[in-house]
Amino acid sequence: MSAKAKTDPMVPELMSISVRRKELADTFTIELDPGKAGFEFLPGQFNMLYAFGVGEVPISISGDPAEPESLVHTIRDVGAVTNALSKMKKGDQVGVRGPFGSCWPVGEAEGSDVVIVAGGIGLAPLRPAIDHILTNRSKYGRFVILYGARSPEDILYMNQLQKWRGRLDTYVDVTVDHAGRDWAGNVGVVTRLIGRANFDPRHTKVMICGPEIMMRFTIKELNQIGVSKEDIYVSMERNMKCAIGHCGHCQFGGHFVCKDGPVFSYARIESLLQVRGL
Amino acid sequence: MTTKFTTPQSVIIGADQLDRLIKALSGLGYQVIGPKLEDDAVQLLPLTGADELPLGVVEEQAPGTYRLKPAKTPAYFDFTHGAHTWKQYLFPPKEKLWSASKTPKGLVIDDSMDTPKYAFIGVRACELAALGVQDQVFVDGEFASTPYKERRERVFIVALNCRRSGGTCFCVSQNTGPNVKDGYDLALTEITDKAGHRFVVEVGSSRGEEFLAKLETSQANDTDLKVAKKAVKKAAKSQDRTMPANTADILLRNQESTHWQDVAKRCLDCGNCTFVCPTCFCSTTTDETNLDGDTASRWRQWDSCFTLDFSYIHGGSIRRDGAERYRQWISHKLTHWHDQFGVSGCVGCGRCITWCPVGIDITEEVKALAKGK
Structure with missing residues (x-):
């Protein structure tokens, strides 16, 4: 996995919305234009999306990894930042940091x-x-x-x-x-x-x-x-502020969900899932 | 990020050289930070000369108690540490990450920063260990914090061997002090005997060696070294608080103990322990927009795992009651830190005990859990 940030990993890259689509009553999809370089990611990874003046939220990438020319996020409007993102139109700019985290075992699954x-x-x-x-x-x-x-x-x-x-x-x-x-x-x-x-x-x-x-x-x-x-x-889903293991919010036992997860094998977290409030 | 340096022979400087040390560092462009009396406490603040150092002051520390009192001996560093930690300079309580402005061509991000060059005076062994622990979080991992790294690389450290332990210190038990091991430019041990008020100075870096030329030094003799060593040993011996050796395991075995409810009854969820802790690194981000709405800035500020918001995700917080939050704090510090960084998150400074308004003692809570209470 590569950190995309040019200066500090907390500084986002700006991308424009190329497509905005309503999915459900409270859910929408935005497609961002990552420019010529494209945006490579692994299935299961997420980005931190920034809405101007409102804040940042972790959102999984939901597009096809074979099509890096478009960066796709499907978002549910449930908080201040996701609400701000829901009001954005084609051409509006979103701050993007990522991709972060572990991925689904699509390689290991071959043959089964x-x-x-x-x-x-x-x-x-x-x-x-x-x-x-x-x-x-x-x-x-x-x-x-x-x-x-x-x-x-x-x-x-x-x-x-x-x-x-x-x-x-x-x-x-x-x-x-x-x-x-x-x-x-x-x-x-x-x-x-x-x-x-x-x-x-x-x-x-x-x-x-x-x-x-x-x-x-x-x-x-x-x-x-x-x-x-x-x-x-x-x-796994946990509160995240930084996505780079610095803010401490996403801790789940000894794991940082942002960098050790979000995708975990159940064998790794079985004992943690059994205790309330970890 | 510390580099081993072959130590040349120790030297002696007179107590009067402290002023010269501070002024020489200022002259080199360092912002000198050190202990200073303010609001009836020893705080870590900018210094311009040795006359601002608290001479002849010691403190009484106990769970939930901190009181200054005059010392019998007029020494510069016989108090231990107050609520302040050096982390507030390298990892400031509130810091701007970047700002974005609306322009006709779209948003423009400004992430320029001004990195101060600090010199720290009187960094104790537990605090040096804490700096090392925070380096692992902010520099040595997969992602490095650029502002932290730049400040850390520039800092000049004048460390201090403690010849007195505070009432809540347990650095010996955590194997971090009271004598400094490495990671400093210069290290001082204060001596106040009939032969005069002076310091043994050990050199820990080539930068420190170069700087030492600016001070009047003399060769340290065997007696000086013996006296200094003995004083530090005495400080170590005076500590009666200990952390059980198998703490990580005790906490892991007692995740569902009823004792957490017992702590929660006493704990006020105030977060003091996390703010005075020299290793606690949790932070949150906040956004500010100016009145015309054209510029917005992002800030990183200290956060505490004792708040309900800390674990909030859509649908509610993960750690809803105080017992879960206390368990998170102590388990992270003493158990999970080992998984994450290969060391304990506790350096044994005792601040969380002193500054807890109800005097909860981290070492006592571990012992109570070990007993299966």
């Missing part, structure tokens, strides 16, 4: 089955891994995408999910917590989709991103069907 389990906006940090696997589809075994959202209206990247589901080399299963009568799909928690996905629990890599509680129950279910701890990967 891959299971993606995403909840809500947790699909955004996983999309670069999905893109990478689909681009290099022949290198992997069975490919499973399991996705849970609160309601049909909250399903992120609906068009893409439909496209992936249309492929004959990818198994996609979607569920929602609650829905009206016009919903023909599953209703219930995402863990219920695991048992019937028909992957080989002994030769698979699982990548999970979603609310911590959803990740916990998913791991429990995976353990029961025989997936080893070393083959399960999760992306």
Whole structure:
């Protein structure tokens, strides 16, 4: 991984918004123009995005790593900075620092089955891994995408999910917590989709991103069907101010989520996930 | 970032040379910082001469207690340390990172900085160890903080061997003091006996050796060295506070102990311990915009893991009660620091004990946890 900052790692690079797209009621995507050099990153890494005068937030990169000419972030409007970013238009400038952190094990997963389990906006940090696997589809075994959202209206990247589901080399299963009568799909928690996905629990890599509680129950279910701890990967979320291991906010036991994570193998953090308030 | 230097023979300077030392450093463009009496405490402030040093002052320190009193001997450095730490100069409490201005061509970022050149007078062994610990955080890792690194590289350090321990000191137990080991330009040991008020000076760098030429020195004799050594030994012996050797493990084994609730009942969540700690490095960022809205600046300022905001993510804070926050602070300092930086985050200075308004003693809490309370 390379630090992009020219002077100090706390100083951002300015990039203009080339595309702004609404995704859901409270979620939007901005595509930034990184210039001729492009913006290389690994699936699962994140950037610190700065909105003029308001502040900085850590946001996962959600574009295709094979297309470095556009830097894509899908953001939920939940705080002061994300709200400021949500109001920006094409041409507006955003400060960018990154890419930071660890990545999904797309290299280690070659030759085995891959299971993606995403909840809500947790699909955004996983999309670069999905893109990478689909681009290099022949290198992997069975490919499973399991996705849970609160309601049909909250399903992120609906068009893409439909496209992936249309492929004959990818198994996609979607569920929602609650829905009206016009919903023909599953209703219930995402863990219920695991048992019937028909992957080989002994030769698979699982990548999970979603609310911590959803990740916990998913791991429990995976353990029961025989997936080893070393083959399960999760992306953790913690408060971050610097992304370079200096501010101390993202500590999770002895780990700095910003540089040791955000992607961890479950084997590394199992004992930490079991204690409340770490 | 310290380099080993073969020490030439120690020399002696008279107490009157302290003034010359301070003025010579100023003359070389250093901003000289050292102990000074202000608001009934020894603080680390800019000095212009030796007459500003607190002569003949000692202090009484105990959990939650700090009081100055006159000393029997008129020495310059027999007090130990107050609430101030050298980190406030190398890692300032509030610092501008950069600013951005709106121009017709878009935003322009200004990240220029003015790096002061400091000389520190009277850096004690525990504090030198603390500087080394902060170097690991800000310089030696994957990312280096440019402003910290520049200030650190320029600083001239006049270290000090303590010949008196404070009431809450436990540097011996943490293996950091009271005698300085390396990482200084010059190191002083004060002597006040019938032969006169003087200092043994050890040289720790070529820069220090070069500087020493500006002072009137004489060869140190065996008696001087013996007296100096004995005084420091006495300081070490006087410490009765100890940190258990297997602290990292004790905390890890007791993550869910009920004792955390017991500490939380006493702890006020004020964050004093984190601000007086010479190694605590947590910070937050804040943004300021000028009134016309055209220029915005980003600031980095000290933060404390004792605030609720510290662990806030959308949906709520991770560490919601005081027990979790105290556990985070002490576990980071004494356990996880080893995972992160290969050393303990505690140098045994005792500041967190003295400046805790309710006198919580980090060493006592570890012992209580060890007993499985």
